[in-house]
Amino acid sequence: MNSLKIFDETYSNKKNFIFLIFFELLNNAEFENLLPNEYSILLKKFNQNLQYKNFEKLDLNIILKEDNKSYFIKIFESIYSNRFSSLLGNINTALKSKIFLDKDLKQIGKILYEELDNKANETDFYNAIIHCLKFESFHVLSIVNQEDLIDDWISISETGQLRINYNMTNWSPIGSKIELKIEKFNDDFFKFICLAKAMDYDSREILLVEVHETNIKIQDGFFYHYHFESNIFLYKKPIYDFKNDTFKTEIDDYHFLFQRKNLPLSVH
Incomplete structure (x- = not known):
C-alpha cells in the first residue's frame, strides 16, 4: 500500500x-x-x-x-x-x-x-x-447535521487496526473492528470514543477497550478533534459518503466505514 x-x-x-x-x-x-x-x-x-x-x-x-x-x-x-x-x-x-x-x-x-x-x-x-x-480533503465531504451523528456506531470496513500499547497490559487485541460512540459532552464539544475488542490473557474474558478518545466539533464536513483533557486542537478529519445509517472517516491514518450499531451488520 x-x-x-x-x-x-x-x-x-x-x-x-x-x-x-x-x-x-x-x-x-x-x-x-x-x-x-x-x-x-x-x-x-x-x-x-x-x-x-x-x-x-x-x-x-x-x-x-x-x-x-x-x-x-x-x-x-x-x-x-x-x-x-x-x-x-x-x-x-x-x-x-x-x-x-x-x-x-x-x-x-x-x-x-x-x-x-x-x-x-x-x-x-x-x-x-x-x-x-x-x-483540504481527498474526499467529497458530507455536510451533516451534528444531531445525525450522535449515536453508537460500529465499523464494517477498516484499512488498519486502531490500537493502544498492549505490551503494557494483560490484553491481546482481537481483529480490527471498532465501536464508536459520538455523544454530547458540553455546550462546546461532543465526545468521540473508540473501543476495540481484546482478550484478557489470564481470565480469557473478552473486553471492550478504549483505544481512542477526543473531544470534537462537527463543522463543514469535518470532525475537528481536540485533546480530551486540555481541549487543545489536534487535527481535523473528513466526514464523507454519509448515507444516514453509514458514513466514512479517518482515525489516525486508517479509513473506517461506520454503521449505526442498532442495525443488522452489512457485509463489506
Whole structure:
C-alpha cells in the first residue's frame, strides 16, 4: 500500500505512485523557481528514498504549508496539464533527467522499468492531490447535521487496526473492528470514543477497550478533534459518503466505514 500525506489526510492506493510524484515535481521548472527551498528539501528526500529503493510513502507536509499552498496548486495543475509530454514517457528520456546526474543509471533504469506502468493511473492521482489542496480533503465531504451523528456506531470496513500499547497490559487485541460512540459532552464539544475488542490473557474474558478518545466539533464536513483533557486542537478529519445509517472517516491514518450499531451488520 502506497500513501501520500497532505496536511491531516492520507491518500492510500495499492498501485505505486510515490516515485511518479517525486519525479514530476523535481522535473518541474515552476517548482524549482517558485519554491527553491522546498525543492531542495524534496530532492534530499528523493535521494534518500532512491538509496534505499523505497517509494511507498511521501509526507508532502515536509514542504507544504498554508502560505505556499496556492503555489502547489499552480504547480500540480501545470504537471497535470503537461502529463502527456512528461520526461517520464520512456526509460531513455527519463534517464536524461538532471535528478539522475552522477547516479548509477543501470540501477535507475531498473527502478524506472518498474515504475513506468504507473503513468496509466496518474490522472486519478493528480486529480486527488489537486482536490485535496483546494478543498483540504481527498474526499467529497458530507455536510451533516451534528444531531445525525450522535449515536453508537460500529465499523464494517477498516484499512488498519486502531490500537493502544498492549505490551503494557494483560490484553491481546482481537481483529480490527471498532465501536464508536459520538455523544454530547458540553455546550462546546461532543465526545468521540473508540473501543476495540481484546482478550484478557489470564481470565480469557473478552473486553471492550478504549483505544481512542477526543473531544470534537462537527463543522463543514469535518470532525475537528481536540485533546480530551486540555481541549487543545489536534487535527481535523473528513466526514464523507454519509448515507444516514453509514458514513466514512479517518482515525489516525486508517479509513473506517461506520454503521449505526442498532442495525443488522452489512457485509463489506
